[in-house]
Amino acid sequence: MAGVSDVARAVNGRGELVLRRREGDGALELRVNGVFVMDDRETSSEALLASVALAAVLRPERVLVGGLGLGYTVRALLTDQRVGEVLVAEIEPELVQWMRDGVLPSVLDDQRVSVEVGDVRDVVAGQPAGSLDGILLDVDNGPDFLVYNENAVIYESSFLAVCKDRLRPGGVLTVWSSSSSEPLQAAVQQVFGHCEVQPVPVNLQGRDETYYVYQGNS
Template sequence: MSGTESVIVKGGLALRHRSDGHLELRANGIFVMDTRETSTEKALATRALELHPDPTRVLIGGLGLGFTLEAVLTDPRVDAVTVVEIEPLLVEWMRSGRIPHGPDLLDDERVRIEVSDVAVVLRESEARAYDVVLLDVDNGPGYLVHDANGALYEAPALADARQATAPGGTVVVWSAAQAPALLEVMGQVFDHTEALSYPVDLQGHSETYWLYVGWLSAGGVSSGNGTN
């Protein structure tokens, strides 16, 4: 593939090999991520795992270019990772090496890939299946690439995420911008909630991204109004 070639697929998914040597992923013409700035994807994993004393079982909603998964796998406490990705071609690019670091990540024996809608997977998961659930399927509730993803930030889907998470576990949602309405909804679902901001430098431009965290009490009983 040349430095200017792009791959376009149904639904508008595009993987571009740029002239600067980096890969860029777009969906419906909207920039999603690239391989030049990966700190946000890694921070989702590292900061989320820091919030749990023993994150043995992890679910990641959204494969992207694999950097959240890569960061999760560097934590020696993690025994099993389920990655849910709705775009089968993105998984194919990772497995085939079109995304060069993909094969090693997906070949890790701890990794299981599900090509599906993460909202469906959470709804159908066994109760208490995961210690940590990381949701990074879009740019946040205010900057949707796919309108259908909006439901993932609402109470029914978040309640499904809670049901799939073990007592003492956490559900962490990534957002490109501050989302007070999301924090309010999460406060209705989880025992305690918190919005965590972190600064990033995007090719010389300062930005602030957000992690919205929902905690389950060790007893697993929701208080329904635990916003911190």
């Protein structure tokens, strides 16, 4: 494709994962099966996902993040010295390897970070009840623009209830979405009894858009 150059590429059972450099603005971009996932130019909402969670928790000692992406949510968490452990669930092994190999700037060399390669549903389910201070979910473009159809359940009350069970009292769930979603808001409300919605204005390659963060406290 004109105007871009591949930095790394992998093909696995879920399809094609590509990390590429845009020639115009030099941005690093992640795509799955040709669909834009994110770039390293507009990362304010990924960081905000971390900051709203940190602001809502008194003692953010142990936090789970799904998924890794380019690492901006994890990086923002690590700036808070109260955070003792960040467990990252990432489904794409190649993305984790690229970060380990230095193909993209790493957040994995901080001793507080560990990664479990797998589906965030399994990683969350595998945690003991009441063992997490925060669960931050940014695994897809939100319930209305899925990259992986299997991720639809991540935004539904059945999985959000599993998340709530794994949170300590006072713990927080935050969910990123590229669009406003009433069903997601209703699901958080149903499970947590309330839902804070934070719109995040962003500029995507010259286009004004709004992303959203949904939050519930246990």
